[in-house]
Amino acid sequence: MLIGVLALQGAFREHILALEKMEIDTIEVKSNDCIKEIDGLIIPGGESTTMGKLLDSFDLRDEIKKRILSGMPVWGTCAGMILLAKDIGKEKAHLKVMNIRVKRNGYGRQLGSFISKGKFANYTNVSMPFIRAPYIEKVGKNVEVLSIIDGKIVAARENNILVTSFHPEITDDLTVLEYFVKMIE
Numbered sequence: 001m002l003i004g005v006l007a008l009q010g011a012f013r014e015h016i017l018a019l020e021k022m023e024i025d026t027i028e029v030k031s032n033d034c035i036k037e038i039d040g041l042i043i044p045g046g047e048s049t050t051m052g053k054l055l056d057s058f059d060l061r062d063e064i065k066k067r068i069l070s071g072m073p074v075w076g077t078c079a080g081m082i083l084l085a086k087d088i089g090k091e092k093a094h095l096k097v098m099n100i101r102v103k104r105n106g107y108g109r110q111l112g113s114f115i116s117k118g119k120f121a122n123y124t125n126v127s128m129p130f131i132r133a134p135y136i137e138k139v140g141k142n143v144e145v146l147s148i149i150d151g152k153i154v155a156a157r158e159n160n161i162l163v164t165s166f167h168p169e170i171t172d173d174l175t176v177l178e179y180f181v182k183m184i185e
């Protein structure tokens with residue numbers, strides 16, 4: 001199994017280090033030639049507006065979108081969730097593959113960082129660091145809600161697409177990474 005981590009900007013190294021702990025092969029995705037080889041893709045947290053622009057400068061948008069639409073498992077954390085959403089409010093959406101409406105900087109821009117513990121899918125007590133995180137305001141049909149914290153949807157799945165508002169890769173808790181690996185297997 002080879003998992004690609006989009007490595008244009010943001011917290012991609014943290015994902016790679018976490019996957020290495022699980023002894024999973026990874027590749028930094030920076031050009032579209034390796035997209036055909038990967039079995040799954042992680043779009044990390046960072047700055048979604050910048051990452052969205054870089055998807056075009058690096059000519060990655062079409063190839064990534066094509067593989068997601070043909071069923072390749074993809075996981076977007078934080079900014080990655082914003083990139084995958086079909087609706088991000090007033091701004092223009094990016095990859096537009098998941099039937100959710102996302103609110104950027106949903107907890108405020110500066111003081112909106114905190115760590116929570118909660119339920120994710122069938123797991124309890126999962127560590128959830130939020131860093132200027134978005135949350136999901138609305139889900140379309142076929143979208144399964146996986147986690148709600150303080151009344152806000154912070155993780156969801158639509159078939160092969162997983163999104164989390166929070167950053168599991170910066171904790172020692174591998175629950176969500178393992179969940180994603182099972183989606184690929």
Ligand SMILES: NC(=O)CC[C@H](N)C(=O)O
Nearest residue numbers: 045046047048078079132
């Ligand atoms: N940690 C993150 O990925 C923050 C996301 C960022 N606030 C954005 O809107 O792109």
